[in-house]
Amino acid sequence: MTKLFFYPKTIAVIGATADPKKFGNAVTINILENKDLQSELFLISPRNQEIHGLKTYNSVIDVPKDIDLAIILVPASIVELIVDQCIEKKVKRIIIVSAGFGEIDEKGKKIEAEIAKKCKEVGIRVMGPNCVGIQNIDIGLNASFIQSAPKGNIGMVSQSGSFGCACFYEMEQHDLGCSKFANIGNNIDVSFGEILEFFKEDENTQIICIYLETITDGKAFYEIMKNIIPLKPIIALKGGRTTSGMKAASSHTGSMATDYKMLKTAIEQAGAVMCENVSDYITAIKTFSFLPLPKGEKIGVLTNSGGSSVLFSDKAEEFGLKLAEFSKELKEKMAPQLISLVKMVNPLDMIGVAEEEQYYNITKAMLEDPGIDIAVSCLVIPPFLEMKSDEHYRGIIRAWNDTGRGKPVIPLIMFSEGFQNLKDLAKKEKTTIYFTPHEAAYAIKILIDRMKILQLNK
Amino acid sequence: MSESSEIIKNYLSQGKKVLTEFESKELLEKIGIPITKQKLTSDKSDAVRFANEIGYPVVMKLMADDVVHKSDAGAVKLNLQNKDEIEKSYDELMSIPSKSEKKINIQKMADEPITEIIIGMTTDPQFGPALMFGIGGILVELLEDVSFRIAPIEKFDANEMIHEIKGFPLLDGFRGKPKADIDAIIDALLKVSNLVIQNPEIYEMDLNPIFIYHSGLICVDARIILKD
Numbered sequence: 001m002t003k004l005f006f007y008p009k010t011i012a013v014i015g016a017t018a019d020p021k022k023f024g025n026a027v028t029i030n031i032l033e034n035k036d037l038q039s040e041l042f043l044i045s046p047r048n049q050e051i052h053g054l055k056t057y058n059s060v061i062d063v064p065k066d067i068d069l070a071i072i073l074v075p076a077s078i079v080e081l082i083v084d085q086c087i088e089k090k091v092k093r094i095i096i097v098s099a100g101f102g103e104i105d106e107k108g109k110k111i112e113a114e115i116a117k118k119c120k121e122v123g124i125r126v127m128g129p130n131c132v133g134i135q136n137i138d139i140g141l142n143a144s145f146i147q148s149a150p151k152g153n154i155g156m157v158s159q160s161g162s163f164g165c166a167c168f169y170e171m172e173q174h175d176l177g178c179s180k181f182a183n184i185g186n187n188i189d190v191s192f193g194e195i196l197e198f199f200k201e202d203e204n205t206q207i208i209c210i211y212l213e214t215i216t217d218g219k220a221f222y223e224i225m226k227n228i229i230p231l232k233p234i235i236a237l238k239g240g241r242t243t244s245g246m247k248a249a250s251s252h253t254g255s256m257a258t259d260y261k262m263l264k265t266a267i268e269q270a271g272a273v274m275c276e277n278v279s280d281y282i283t284a285i286k287t288f289s290f291l292p293l294p295k296g297e298k299i300g301v302l303t304n305s306g307g308s309s310v311l312f313s314d315k316a317e318e319f320g321l322k323l324a325e326f327s328k329e330l331k332e333k334m335a336p337q338l339i340s341l342v343k344m345v346n347p348l349d350m351i352g353v354a355e356e357e358q359y360y361n362i363t364k365a366m367l368e369d370p371g372i373d374i375a376v377s378c379l380v381i382p383p384f385l386e387m388k389s390d391e392h393y394r395g396i397i398r399a400w401n402d403t404g405r406g407k408p409v410i411p412l413i414m415f416s417e418g419f420q421n422l423k424d425l426a427k428k429e430k431t432t433i434y435f436t437p438h439e440a441a442y443a444i445k446i447l448i449d450r451m452k453i454l455q456l457n458k
Numbered sequence: 459m460s461e462s463s464e465i466i467k468n469y470l471s472q473g474k475k476v477l478t479e480f481e482s483k484e485l486l487e488k489i490g491i492p493i494t495k496q497k498l499t500s501d502k503s504d505a506v507r508f509a510n511e512i513g514y515p516v517v518m519k520l521m522a523d524d525v526v527h528k529s530d531a532g533a534v535k536l537n538l539q540n541k542d543e544i545e546k547s548y549d550e551l552m553s554i555p556s557k558s559e560k561k562i563n564i565q566k567m568a569d570e571p572i573t574e575i576i577i578g579m580t581t582d583p584q585f586g587p588a589l590m591f592g593i594g595g596i597l598v599e600l601l602e603d604v605s606f607r608i609a610p611i612e613k614f615d616a617n618e619m620i621h622e623i624k625g626f627p628l629l630d631g632f633r634g635k636p637k638a639d640i641d642a643i644i645d646a647l648l649k650v651s652n653l654v655i656q657n658p659e660i661y662e663m664d665l666n667p668i669f670i671y672h673s674g675l676i677c678v679d680a681r682i683i684l685k686d
Contacts (some may be wrong), residue, residue: 217584
């Protein structure tokens, strides 16, 4: 069971040290950081008597209790020896953080195979080597040498530890967070698919994020994704698109089927979101975290700036999105709120004079209209007429709250990253902001795609 | 065992890896994909007899294992209208240098299509058999306007594959042309999907080009490669 990696009752850090320049110290500190953690920690270090006030053991074999999870941080040359000790101790799970194996040379691959074989024989499951470790934010366990992810409902599995680390910085900015995180490194045993299977069952994980470079059990990975999709969205990013190492093909079809294309095909066919770049990846996470799925595809757009709504419409067309035709009822409802210069067409340009009340009333009118499934409230924060920088956004959020957050609202506030008060407001109200037309249109596209997939899976 | 499986087993037992156009299309016909009526012969008068039977115009192609790129080698004669043209073409084709056994594949020339399409299949090392659809012809590899799916596929997937290529408007009444028979393409994709799932011995397939019409389609050339 993969679950035991994330919920160990006893943990041994093998290669623990007080030296702040070593990873063995980073992992120890990260585990100790949470005083409420229920898991019991044992430090293995032949050189130190005591580390951070904890007694150390010469070897894992000396630990007086059974060990659920051993984290190995010793130099590559002695990892196999340590694994042997873990086997003798009947440790249940092993994470090998140490690098210097299959990612380096053939000799490393051989050692990996040897370790995998030994552990398999006695039923020990292994993650790594060459990984940063795992985190279970739900119980406050950071069994890795990177910073703890912010708390949230995302299960992330990454082939790159540093990419996970970078994502945490970005997630923090958007008030997003993880339930679980795993970096499986060279994955000599526990596979991507098994982590996904665990995330599928994990109650605190509502959204699944993947970063991968190579895949080794493609068909199983595909089947697992297909099983998860009706329950939880999956967002994927693939690093590395080289076509070297492509199989020789004697057909047109074979020559066009690059590894990247096939992986993208599999991920999308399973119903997951395949992001083309890092910013789409974050946009996708934001979107599934904060917005409900729409019931249809019709979009209503309002704005105080012609430019931003035109740019949005361009992107909408690029993504194959459909702007709604305003009904007579909706027009009649909106007209009294607006100055007479406003033309009653979609996108609705309320002109620069629109204030909080117009944003509130018009966003609300659109959200209440049966002919509109998604409202896009475009905004360029007006530097004139003594308007407050956050008043329009307040109006948008109020309209969304007053309509029970039933339909997705996309607040497209062009280039407003510099407005900390807006970000604070988003955080407080548990909502989000889209900063560019691309982001906004992409968000809608993936919401609609998922809506369709769920309809198909009914 | 299905008929297609028996045919494939038979080729494998002969040590055959690459099926000729004739053999490939014969197999496709067995699974219900329309092909141009074809006959393999090494007899000139037999070629004429067959042409009279199926009606003009006809196409003649040289079949020889070492002549792979047939059009480049001048091994394809199109739009032959009568007995004289057949006899002349027969001699020309048979005079193309080749170390392999030579035969002539004579077939009905298909009517001008709305456009040419390609249906393909490949075996991905990770995901197994996968299907491809695209606008066919000589530009297919240059433009790469194709869609892929992991097999097996269902009707929904086939429909999406067709709609997601950039060239879809060519099938949808482009510049006053009639609309292409989308159901016929879906049907062919599903048949290929079934074939490759039932026969994991198939490594790659190109049905290229397929001529698509307002009603129906016809596979004009094909290539099936079996696993080692």
